[in-house]
Amino acid sequence: MRIPHHVRAPVALGLTLALTASVSVASASGPSATGGGHVLFADEIDLTFSFSAVRQPSGRTTGSFHHSFEFDGHQIDYWGAVTCLSVDAANGRAWIGGVLTRVQSTHPDVVELPGDDAWFRVLDTGPASSAADDRSTFMGFEGSAGIDTSEQYCAEQPWPDENARTHPVVAGNVTVSG
Numbered sequence: 001m002r003i004p005h006h007v008r009a010p011v012a013l014g015l016t017l018a019l020t021a022s023v024s025v026a027s028a029s030g031p032s033a034t035g036g037g038h039v040l041f042a043d044e045i046d047l048t049f050s051f052s053a054v055r056q057p058s059g060r061t062t063g064s065f066h067h068s069f070e071f072d073g074h075q076i077d078y079w080g081a082v083t084c085l086s087v088d089a090a091n092g093r094a095w096i097g098g099v100l101t102r103v104q105s106t107h108p109d110v111v112e113l114p115g116d117d118a119w120f121r122v123l124d125t126g127p128a129s130s131a132a133d134d135r136s137t138f139m140g141f142e143g144s145a146g147i148d149t150s151e152q153y154c155a156e157q158p159w160p161d162e163n164a165r166t167h168p169v170v171a172g173n174v175t176v177s178g
Contacts (some may be wrong), residue, residue, distance in 0.1 A: 030055035031087035033094035035122060037172010039136045045069050049136060049172075051122075053082040053096045061085045065098060065120075067139055074107035078139060080118055084154035089178025092124035095157050097150025117142050119153040123166055124176040133168035 036050035046069060053063035063082035070076070079102040086095040097119035103112050112118065118139045125132040140147065147153050 029057055031085060031089070031094075031178045033085060033087065033096060033122060033124075033174070033176045035124075035134070035136070035169070035172065035174035037169050037174075039138075039167045040170050041069070041138050041167050045071060047136075047138065047167075051082070051096060053085040053094070055085050055087075063096075063098075064101075065096065065118075067120075071107060074105060074110075076105040076107055076110055078103055078112065078118060084151050086154040086157050087176055087178045088157070089176060092126070092176050093121065093157075093159060094124070094174075094176045095119065095121045095154045097153045099150070112141050117148075117150040117153075119147075119150050121159065121166070122174045122176065123163060124174045128173045133170070134172075134174035135163055135166035135168055136174065137166050 032054040034052045037048075039047045039049060041047045048068045049066065051063065051065035053061060055061045061082055061084050063085070065080050065082060066078070068075070068077045078100055080098040080100045082096055082098040084097040087093070097117065100112055100114050100116045100118050102114055103110065118141050120137045120139045123135040125134050140153065142148055145158070147156065
């Protein structure tokens with residue numbers, strides 16, 4: 001899929017942030033997940049994302065995430081601080097959760113606020129040159145799918161069969177390491 005010209009600059013910025021995050025995560029000794037790029041959500045919404053998450057030797061999880069997209073003519077942006085990470089390195093899966101630190105939107109249906117929990121999951125299918133696309137989900141928020149907190153999400157590690165509700169990363173990369 002060719003990324004439209006009007007979104008290339010945000011992609012470059014997101015990938016730069018993700019690559020910068022990868023460098024700092026690479027020096028950590030715990031499980032980690034990093035990524036950035038574009039996901040085509042519901043076959044029509046171009047979601048730009050970037051994230052980095054690492055579990056420190058102390059057990060504390062650190063990192064950040066950003067999801068940005070346009071819906072109904074409104075730009076919607078979520079930024080957050082990572083508070084939990086679960087990794088299944090053998091299958092390339094990671095569950096990332098945290099607390100929203102900033103929400104920017106004029107869409108009337110956006111009710112999430114800074115301080116609310118949010119989460120998503122990613123799939124690393126191998127090297128960027130592999131035949132299969134990496135995958136990511138849209139964010140879940142407090143109360144969705146019976147989950148109330150990021151920590152609950154990371155602990156339960158939900159992963160539906162056949163990667164249901166994940167979407168191909170059409171530009172960018174996800175890296176999960178244990």
